[in-house]
Amino acid sequence: MSTLENQIKAIKQIYSEIKKAGYNITPIIVGKFALTVYSQGMYPANIISLLFPDLNLLQKVLKNLGFEQIGDFWTKGDLVVEISKKFELIPTGTFNQIEVNGDIINVISLEDLLIDMMNECIAGDEVVCDLIKTLIKSYKQAIDFHKIYQNLKNKQAVIKFREFQKEANL
Known part of the structure; x- marks a missing residue:
């Protein structure tokens, strides 16, 4: 399985766990990983950057999925996740929902x-x-x-x- 496939699998797991916790919203992919999504993997990013309003919940989800916090990052094997709730990263306030292997992921516009x-x-x-x-x-x-x-x-x-x-x- 490629790095990108592993990253998408991890995002789906994170979304699933957040949904199980009763949240109706899921994190938005931002930063260079958003570029990876839009370039369909031609520009690979090694860090998945996620934007979400409830950092405590997201940290709990990552911990439950086996990620370990190292400074500002969460790691599990070769996966690295960065989380933020700085919604000023989205100047227009919009994001796109993109279908990836039958699942919908939220990506910065x-x-x-x-x-x-x-x-x-x-x-x-x-x-x-x-x-x-x-x-x-x-x-x-x-x-x-x-x-x-x-x-x-x-x-x-x-x-x-x-x-x-x-x-x-x-």
């Missing part, structure tokens, strides 16, 4: 992921800039650029997005 990645791009990370270009080309029909422009705080980021959007339409 592509727009929010692109906004987050653009911060790294304008800081000089050319690899991230290239990844943004790839995502824009792959998903240009599905991306709500108006939502992106509404939520960008940095003028330089707006300019870069417009440039990448133009490139994608060539």
